[in-house]
Amino acid sequence: VGIRPLKNPDVIAKACELSGIKAVMVGPYTRKEADKTWKGKGFEWFLPPKDILDNDNVLLTGQLDAKELLAAFDAATIYVNSSLYETFGIAVYEAASAGLPLCLPDYGAFDAFRGKALFHKHKDFKKLSDNIKKYLNNKELAESNAKKSQAIAKKLDYSLIRKEYERFYGMCI
Secondary structure, three states, X not given: OOXXXXXXXXHHHHHHHHHOOOEEEEEXXXXXXXXXXXXXXXXXXXXXXXXXXXXXXXXXXXXXXXXXXXXXHHHOOOEEOXXXXXXXXXXXXXXXXXXXXXXXXXXXXXXXXXXXXXXXXXXXXXHHHHHHHHHHHOHHHHHHHHHHHHHHHHOOOHHHHHHHHHHHHHHHO
């Protein structure tokens, strides 16, 4: 979700190709679509690099609305993230909520998923490919990690978070 260069779509594309699967990438990939998505001009930096646009092993969906994204997660086999950095990574939590096994870059933003996802260095397409293959070849591991990750994401359900804020602000009064 989001194909801009900082998300390392080239790493994901190489890993998927090496694993023998297609990469499906969600996000605007034309200037017109970026302008529409962000409701303004000047978002060319958000677009994927040319090698991704020309890659036959990559399927580009364009920007999806919430229902379409949920359907895409439902159709997916694995969620892969290889970003240079994330401050939170909401798409990761959305994928976890949808019950997908996760392949994530190895840094602190995703520590909540330790022991519940497979990790790689953000530029290491070979390790990422190995992790993808682990899930493809071990259905039990994929299902187990998906359920564990889903439990983590469920802790961030809106109603639970709202109750925590109400409790917090109640203490402040």
